[in-house]
Amino acid sequence: MLDYTKKEKYERSALRVNPAKTCQPVGAMYAALGVHECMPHSHGSQGCCAFHRMFLTRHFKDPAMASSSSFTEGASVFGGGSNLKTAAKNIFDIYNPKIIAVHTTCLSETIGDDLNALIQGIDIPEGKYMVHTNTPSYKGSHITGFSNMVASFIKYLSESSGKTNGKVAIMPGFINPGDMRELKRIAATMSAKYTMLPDTSGVFDSPMTGTFNMYPSGGTTVEEIIELGDSSLTLAFGKFASEAPAEALEKKCGVPYKMLPLPIGIARTDEYIMALQSFVKVEVPYSLDEERGQLVDILIDIHPYTYNKKVAIFGDPDTVLGITEFVLEMGMIPKYVVTGTPGESFTDAAEELFGKFGMEGCIAKASGDLYELHQWIKEEGVDLLIGGTHGKHIARAEDIPFVRAGFPIIDRYIHSYLPLVGYKGGMRLAELITNALMDRLDRDSLEEDFEMVM
Numbered sequence: 448m449l450d451y452t453k454k455e456k457y458e459r460s461a462l463r464v465n466p467a468k469t470c471q472p473v474g475a476m477y478a479a480l481g482v483h484e485c486m487p488h489s490h491g492s493q494g495c496c497a498f499h500r501m502f503l504t505r506h507f508k509d510p511a512m513a514s515s516s517s518f519t520e521g522a523s524v525f526g527g528g529s530n531l532k533t534a535a536k537n538i539f540d541i542y543n544p545k546i547i548a549v550h551t552t553c554l555s556e557t558i559g560d561d562l563n564a565l566i567q568g569i570d571i572p573e574g575k576y577m578v579h580t581n582t583p584s585y586k587g588s589h590i591t592g593f594s595n596m597v598a599s600f601i602k603y604l605s606e607s608s609g610k611t612n613g614k615v616a617i618m619p620g621f622i623n624p625g626d627m628r629e630l631k632r633i634a635a636t637m638s639a640k641y642t643m644l645p646d647t648s649g650v651f652d653s654p655m656t657g658t659f660n661m662y663p664s665g666g667t668t669v670e671e672i673i674e675l676g677d678s679s680l681t682l683a684f685g686k687f688a689s690e691a692p693a694e695a696l697e698k699k700c701g702v703p704y705k706m707l708p709l710p711i712g713i714a715r716t717d718e719y720i721m722a723l724q725s726f727v728k729v730e731v732p733y734s735l736d737e738e739r740g741q742l743v744d745i746l747i748d749i750h751p752y753t754y755n756k757k758v759a760i761f762g763d764p765d766t767v768l769g770i771t772e773f774v775l776e777m778g779m780i781p782k783y784v785v786t787g788t789p790g791e792s793f794t795d796a797a798e799e800l801f802g803k804f805g806m807e808g809c810i811a812k813a814s815g816d817l818y819e820l821h822q823w824i825k826e827e828g829v830d831l832l833i834g835g836t837h838g839k840h841i842a843r844a845e846d847i848p849f850v851r852a853g854f855p856i857i858d859r860y861i862h863s864y865l866p867l868v869g870y871k872g873g874m875r876l877a878e879l880i881t882n883a884l885m886d887r888l889d890r891d892s893l894e895e896d897f898e899m900v901m
């Protein structure tokens with residue numbers, strides 16, 4: 448039996464148990480599916496590709512199309528050049544995408560395939576494109592892979608004509624299609640002209656039409672990615688997912704960028720709207736003011752239930768930081784804040800938030816895992832757990848209310864259609880949190896009544 452009061456019993460320097468992340472190509476595949484008529488291509492074994500497609504499909508409940516270089520022993524020894532060449536020909540002939548977006552896997556990275564040189568040697572049909580990014584999974588996380596893929600689209604395709612087009616480039620980060628729709632709705636309400644890259648709305652939340660469509664109507668078009676080079680400004684959400692592509696666009700085409708935190712909660716949504724306002728120079732419409740006021744009203748109403756409640760949050764870094772700030776706005780205590788993605792800037796940002804709200808004794812960790820989070824909770828419990836599906840085992844074992852938010856959520860439906868960002872997303876998250884806490888109160892009071900009767 449472990450003595451959980453002795454930290455050294457479970458502290459590990461190398462091993463991760465249930466890491467709060469998945470592998471790089473999952474993110475690269477998701478980013479590529481946010482480009483219209485794009486076929487994501489996994490340069491490695493079929494098993495990797497099947498796993499990544501399954502991971503996305505289970506979260507979004509929609510098929511994730513992707514092809515594979517289908518490495519066998521030969522390719523593993525001699526390199527995957529000829530596999531990629533054959534794959535490109537077959538994919539353009541059979542599936543007819545506008546663009547193939549190749550990402551690597553651990554195996555091709557270990558062999559050392561030079562994708563740049565390999566793609567240059569491929570006969571790409573007129574008017575079609577092929578891009579690549581490196582996604583070695585023994586580094587970073589799916590967020591790194593997402594960021595790398597978006598940056599590669601820009602490096603390969605974006606061009607500056609020398610004239611700006613008055614548009615804002617929106618880099619949403621690794622969020623659900625419902626969130627992307629909400630970011631676009633707010634931009635449109637502010638009368639901003641924009642291009643979002645990537646944009647999985649209309650792809651992973653496309654309607655049932657009765658006809659299978661390999662390339663749904665959504666996604667950023669190749670032409671739009673090329674024109675991103677003429678944008679006046681980039682608004683990039685979340686340092687981990689969007690800073691690298693924003694930097695790439697500035698470096699290649701001279702488009703200045705503004706980093707914004709993922710707009711979860713009031714202050715962060717205010718920041719997004721103020722950034723849009725200083726760009727378009729119009730008054731904030733009353734409809735947004737009204738939504739903000741409604742959210743403030745909701746937070747006041749639920750305050751008796753949320754105030755001083757301790758919460759543990761885990762998941763993707765930009766999302767976790769957003770949820771952390773929002774629970775602080777709700778008067779809660781973010782006791783444990785964990786991401787599996789490496790990067791000390793995560794802990795710095797979380798600690799800055801703890802300081803801003805006068806919190807003491809809260810712990811933030813990057814490169815973390817659910818095993819360690821569980822042990823912390825055993826040492827000092829929390830009133831609520833927030834994160835993806837894999838947290839349910841902790842919630843069950845410790846009998847804690849659990850709110851599913853973030854990625855992946857494989858045991859619930861509809862979540863990816865509905866936003867967490869913006870004031871509307873804040874209302875939804877506040878509802879989920881409050882209902883989870885009130886369900887627990889209901890259960891406790893029923894148990895008390897039962898005991899009294901007995």
Ligand code: SF4
Pocket residue numbers: 470471472494495498551552553554584585
């Ligand atoms: S081998 Fe690497 S790329 Fe493939 S599934 Fe495993 S971690 Fe991901």
